[in-house]
Amino acid sequence: MGSVNQKALVILSGGQDSTTCLFWAIDRFGKDSVETLTFDYGQRHSIELTAASEVAMYAGVRNLVLPINTFQKIGGNALTDESIGVPNTVSNDELPATFVPGRNLIFLTFAAAYAWQRDICNLVTGVAQTDYSGYPDCRRATIDALEESLSLGLERRITIHTPLMNLSKKETVLLAKRLGAVDAMSLTHTCYNGRRPPCGECAACLLRARGFAEAGIPDPLTTA
């Protein structure tokens, strides 16, 4: 299905969602037209980088890790700041403590800058505006505006694909199954507490478990 002029760069965190996106991109653009980009931005658990590398290797695509040392100096969030606790509950009423302001804007802008040099016009990201995140930079309206500013700022039409945008966790698991991505889930990392096997108690573990349960599919990460 891929064509020679259609190349895609998948932002791969090593989690369930971005791994599903990688398989979506391979299905859409063809494996030889897909590469992946992972950010080493001071996340608390370097296990994420290992997971991304293993997933990319499993899928047979290139994986580049780009460092970002800026967020730590900006400070003030639970995913990079050891002094802030990670919440075990999810609320839609306010921004979660795991909010890194503008994180996805930065990720997508760096991805676009890297893609520019590699002649890639398609970016793929696993953000979703449904059911769980509450991050304003994960919404499609934000992504639409960003597509415009990136396209103008780089003088090249950039398309940001968000195949999970309107899917529930259950639907994401079903999509992974349809794409043959379920086996790869044994390599992914989701747990906010950085445990492997996962803690099963943090918000991320609970959401993941519920998605697999509702889809009626065993999670290879926890049922191996």
Added chain:
Amino acid sequence: MGSVNQKALVILSGGQDSTTCLFWAIDRFGKDSVETLTFDYGQRHSIELTAASEVAMYAGVRNLVLPINTFQKIGGNALTDESIGVPNTVSNDELPATFVPGRNLIFLTFAAAYAWQRDICNLVTGVAQTDYSGYPDCRRATIDALEESLSLGLERRITIHTPLMNLSKKETVLLAKRLGAVDAMSLTHTCYNGRRPPCGECAACLLRARGFAEAGIPDPLTTA
């Protein structure tokens, strides 16, 4: 003229344009409502950071330096990559070799993320679409689109002020004079070759000299 709820963050490179913007912001928002942000992104000449610090101290405003170690890994431009020569001529026909794809997009997005944490809604940047740069991410249309994506992505109205956008270099010098910023120009750094006193031969030095000459004002950096 500043009000208690109107705070501004100036992106200060330590050059002539951003220094003029700092004085513009002080005039517009009041000194106590202005702070500055400088990026340490692997530019070839750390003299820029010194200049920014000295300018901020001279103006009596806070200056934070944020590191960005990402561009060097993305590679391929003359301002951060030692293996690429700096051009001495300026052409409007193609992107100059000093183009760092998306650099201003990244700067403004990090600035907005930092401003978000400090309750600042106004960003000020010295980009200009007139006469010399050719960078697509310096154009007002790009900035307008970015304002929109930042405002949506951070859930807060962000305004990006570009007081130099449509000014020639001559007009920028005249603005600096009106704002009482000319003396501060002795602290600024412009030379692409990192020399102080400046080389007087690179494109940046030549443009600066022409601007001062056309404005009929001596440049305190070269005439001290």
